Amino acid sequence: MISTQRLLTALSFALALALSASAYGVVTVGVTLSATGPAASLGIPEKNTFELLGEPVVAGQKVHFIILDDKSDTTEAVKNTRKLISEDKVDVIIGSTVTPNSLAMRDVVAEAEVPMISMAASALIIAPIDPKTRWVFKTPQNDSLMADAIAVHMRAGGVRTMGFIGFNDAYGDSWLNEMRRSAQTAGIKIVAEEKYNRNDTSVTGQVLKLLAAQPDAILIAGSGTPAATPHKDLVARGYKGRIYQTHGVANADFLRVVGADGNGAFLPAGPLLVYEQLPESNPVKKSAAEYVTLYEAKYGAGSRTTFGGHAWDAYALLQRAIPEALKRAQPGTQAFRNALRDALENSHEVAASNGVFNITPGDHNGMDNRARVMVKIDNGKWLLTK
Amino acid sequence: MDLSIAALLAQDGITNGAIYALLALALVLVFTVTRVIFVAAGEFVAYGTLTLAALQLGKSPGTVGLLVGLALCAGAMECVAAARRRSARLLSRRLALYVAAPLTLAAVVHFAAPLQLPLPVQIVLAVASVTALGPLLYRVAYQPLAEASVLVLLIVSVAVHFVLLGLGLWFFGAEGSRTPAFTHASFRVGGVNISGQSLLVLLFSLLLIGALYLFFERTLYGKALRATALNRVGARLVGISPNLAGTLTFLLAALLGAFSGVLIGPITTVYYDSGFLVSLKGFVGAIIGGLASYPLAAAGSLLVGLLESFSSFWASAYKEVIVFTLIVPVLLWRSLTTQHEDDEHE
Numbered sequence: 098m099i100s101t102q103r104l105l106t107a108l109s110f111a112l113a114l115a116l117s118a119s120a121y122g123v124v125t126v127g128v129t130l131s132a133t134g135p136a137a138s139l140g141i142p143e144k145n146t147f148e149l150l151g152e153p154v155v156a157g158q159k160v161h162f163i164i165l166d167d168k169s170d171t172t173e174a175v176k177n178t179r180k181l182i183s184e185d186k187v188d189v190i191i192g193s194t195v196t197p198n199s200l201a202m203r204d205v206v207a208e209a210e211v212p213m214i215s216m217a218a219s220a221l222i223i224a225p226i227d228p229k230t231r232w233v234f235k236t237p238q239n240d241s242l243m244a245d246a247i248a249v250h251m252r253a254g255g256v257r258t259m260g261f262i263g264f265n266d267a268y269g270d271s272w273l274n275e276m277r278r279s280a281q282t283a284g285i286k287i288v289a290e291e292k293y294n295r296n297d298t299s300v301t302g303q304v305l306k307l308l309a310a311q312p313d314a315i316l317i318a319g320s321g322t323p324a325a326t327p328h329k330d331l332v333a334r335g336y337k338g339r340i341y342q343t344h345g346v347a348n349a350d351f352l353r354v355v356g357a358d359g360n361g362a363f364l365p366a367g368p369l370l371v372y373e374q375l376p377e378s379n380p381v382k383k384s385a386a387e388y389v390t391l392y393e394a395k396y397g398a399g400s401r402t403t404f405g406g407h408a409w410d411a412y413a414l415l416q417r418a419i420p421e422a423l424k425r426a427q428p429g430t431q432a433f434r435n436a437l438r439d440a441l442e443n444s445h446e447v448a449a450s451n452g453v454f455n456i457t458p459g460d461h462n463g464m465d466n467r468a469r470v471m472v473k474i475d476n477g478k479w480l481l482t483k
Numbered sequence: 484m485d486l487s488i489a490a491l492l493a494q495d496g497i498t499n500g501a502i503y504a505l506l507a508l509a510l511v512l513v514f515t516v517t518r519v520i521f522v523a524a525g526e527f528v529a530y531g532t533l534t535l536a537a538l539q540l541g542k543s544p545g546t547v548g549l550l551v552g553l554a555l556c557a558g559a560m561e562c563v564a565a566a567r568r569r570s571a572r573l574l575s576r577r578l579a580l581y582v583a584a585p586l587t588l589a590a591v592v593h594f595a596a597p598l599q600l601p602l603p604v605q606i607v608l609a610v611a612s613v614t615a616l617g618p619l620l621y622r623v624a625y626q627p628l629a630e631a632s633v634l635v636l637l638i639v640s641v642a643v644h645f646v647l648l649g650l651g652l653w654f655f656g657a658e659g660s661r662t663p664a665f666t667h668a669s670f671r672v673g674g675v676n677i678s679g680q681s682l683l684v685l686l687f688s689l690l691l692i693g694a695l696y697l698f699f700e701r702t703l704y705g706k707a708l709r710a711t712a713l714n715r716v717g718a719r720l721v722g723i724s725p726n727l728a729g730t731l732t733f734l735l736a737a738l739l740g741a742f743s744g745v746l747i748g749p750i751t752t753v754y755y756d757s758g759f760l761v762s763l764k765g766f767v768g769a770i771i772g773g774l775a776s777y778p779l780a781a782a783g784s785l786l787v788g789l790l791e792s793f794s795s796f797w798a799s800a801y802k803e804v805i806v807f808t809l810i811v812p813v814l815l816w817r818s819l820t821t822q823h824e825d826d827e828h829e
Contacts, residue, residue, distance in 0.1 A: 137657035138656075138657035141656075141657055265799070293795070296754065296760045298499055298502075298757070299499055299792065299795070301495040302795030302796030302799060303795055321658055322754070354658070354661055356661075
C-alpha cells in the first residue's frame with residue numbers, strides 16, 4: 098500500500114512540475130460566451146471561431162483558450178470570470194456575448210486587474226473611461242455607428258417618417274435610444290414605437306399599429322431568426338414602404354426563415370458579411386477573407402456570421418498586442434497583464450474582419466465608418482449597396 | 484381602433500387560443516390521470532415543428548436519435564424489471580412495444596428524410612416520431628416513480644423539461660424555423676380578410692377535441708382513462724393497469740403537442756425554446772379550468788389568446804405581464820369558491 102501511495106505522491110509532483118513548466122511560455126486566454134440560452138445564436142459562432150483557432154502560436158508563445166459557457170446568464174458570466182482569473186490565472190478575458198453579462202464582468206476584471214475584450218455591442222460597456230472601464234475593450238461596432246448608417250441611408254432614400262419595432266429587452270431598448278438620436282439628427286420623425294418578445298408566436302397587434310401610423314420606413318431591431326417574425330407579418334399585411342433590419346440578423350438562418358419576404362430590405366453590417374464584393378483596396382478584405390474561408394471550410398458554405406467575426410477580431414487585437422507586451426514581461430504575471438492592457442490601448446490601424454481598430458485611451462472600441470456597410474437582401478443573398 | 488382591426492386581432496387571438504387550448508387539454512389530461520404537471524408539454528410543440536422543418540430540408544431530424552436512445556433505455560429497464568420478477572412473461576410483448584416499434588419508426592423517418600416526400604407524408608412522419616416520445620418518456624422518467632407525491636413528479640417534470648430543452652438546442656440549433664403553409668387561400672368576409680391557415684388551425688383543433696370526446700365517451704380505453712382520473716385506487720381494483728393508463732395518457736398528450744407544433748409552424752417562427760412559453764399560456768388556460776375541467780380549460784385558453792392579441796395592440800411592452808397577471812384573480816376566485824381537497828389523501 099505504502100509504495101502505491103509513494104508512487105502517487107511522486108506522480109503528482111511530476112504532474113505539478115510538468116504543469117508549471119508548460120505554464121511558462123503560454124498565454125492563457127479565458128473565454129466566457131453564451132453558447133446556450135437566449136443568446137445562443139450569437140454565442141455558438143463565437144465558440145466555433147475559438148475552436149477554429151485551436152492553439153495558435155504568437156511571437157513564440159502558445160495561445161491557449163479556455164472556453165466556458167455562461168448560458169446567457171449574468172450570474173454565470175461573473176462566476177466564470179472569477180473562476181478563470183483565480184483558478185486558471187488567465188492573462189486576458191474575452192467575453193461575454195451579450196451586454197448585461199459584459200457590464201457585470203467589468204467589476205471582476207477591474208478588481209483583479211485583468212484586461213477584458215467584450216464581444217457585446219453596447220457602448221455602455223466601455224464608456225465613459227474610468228478606473229473600471231480602463232481594463233475593458235470591445236470588438237463589435239457601437240450601436241450608434243450602425244444607427245447613424247441607417248438614418249443616413251433613410252434620408253438619402255427620401256424617408257421622412259419611420260416606425261420602430263424592437264425586442265422588449267436591452268437590445269431593443271438600446272437601439273430605440275440610438276435610433277431616436279440618429280433620426281432626429283437626420284430630420285426623420287419616429288411615428289410609432291412597438292415592442293415584441295423573441296419568442297412571440299404573433300406580432301399582429303404591433304404590426305397593425307405600425308401600419309396605422311403609415312411610416313415611410315420601418316426598422317426592426319431584433320437579432321437572428323426572431324427578427325423575421327414582424328418582417329414577414331409586415332409583408333403579408335401589404336406594407337409597401339422600406340423595411341430596415343439591424344446587423345443582428347446577419348446570418349444564413351435569417352435568410353432561410355424570412356425567405357422571399359426579405360427581398361429589398363436593408364441593413365447595416367460588418368464588412369465581412371459581403372467581403373467578396375468589397376474592392377481590393379479595402380483594408381478589411383484580407384482578414385475577412387482569411388476568417389470566412391477558414392470558417393466556411395469547417396462549418397459549411399454560407400455559415401459565416403458577423404458575430405463569429407467579433408471573436409476573430411478579439412484574437413486579432415491580441416495577436417498585435419501580445420508581442421508588445423512580451424517586451425515588458427512574461428505571461429502569467431501581473432506585469433504582463435498590465436503590459437497587455439497598455440498594448441491593447443495602443444492598437445493602431447489593426448485591420449480585422451469587421452473593421453479597422455484605432456484604440457486610444459479615450460475610445461476602447463476604436464472603430465470608424467470602415468466597420469459598416471449597407472447591405473440589401475436580394476433573393477436569399479446579401480448584396481453590398483453603395 | 485376600428486372594427487377591421489378588432490376583427491383581425493380577434494382572428495389572431497382565436498387562432499393562438501385554439502393552440503393553447505390543445506395544450507391545456509393535454510395538461511389537464513396528464514394531470515388528472517397521472518398527477519404529473521407536464522411542464523415539458525411545450526417541448527413537444529417545438530419538436531413537432533422543428534422535426535417537420537428538418538424533414539422539409541431533407542435532413543434526418545435529431546428526434547430520431549432521441550427515439551433510439553429512449554427506446555434502448557426503456558428496453559433495458561424492462562429487462563431489469565423482468566429479471567427482478569424472475570419471469571420473462573410479457574417481456575417480449577413489452578420489448579416489441581417499447582423497443583421494436585420505436586426503432587422501426589426511427590428507421591423509417593431516418594431513411595425517408597432525404598426523399599423529399601410530399602408535405603402530408605412528412606407531417607405524418609413528424610407527428611408520429613414526436614408522439615412516440617411520449618410513452619417512452621413516461622416509461623423511462625415517470626413510471627418508476629408513479630406512486631410518488633405530486634411535488635416529486637413536478638420536480639421530475641422540470642428535469643425532463645430541461646433535458647428536452649438542452650437536447651432541442653443540440654438537435655435543431657439556436658435559430659428558429661418555419662414550415663410551409665398548408666394553404667395560401669384567404670377569404671373576405673364583411674371587409675375583413677380571414678386567412679385559410681387560421682381557419683385550418685381552428686378546424687383541426689375542433690376536430691381533435693371532438694375526436695378526444697368520442698375517445699373518452701365511446702371507447703373502452705377512454706373510459707379506463709376517465710376511471711383512473713376519477714379514482715386511481717378504484718380503477719386499479721377493477722383491473723385497469725395504472726401503467727397502461729399513464730402510457731396512453733402520455734401518448735395522447737404527445738400527440739396533442741406534436742399536432743399543435745405542426746399547426747403553429749406555418750404561422751410563426753418556432754425555436755427550440757419556444758414551446759415553454761406556449762405551454763405556459765396553455766397552463767394559464769388549464770388553471771382557469773382548475774386543472775380538471777376540459778371545456779373550462781379550452782374556454783380559458785381562448786380567453787388567454789384574445790387577451791394576448793389585444794394587449795399586444797394596446798401595450799406591446801406589457802403583453803406578457805398582462806397575460807400572466809390573469810392567473811392571480813383566477814386563483815383567488817378559485818380558492819374562494821371551490822372546496823379545497825387534499826390531493827395526497829386517497
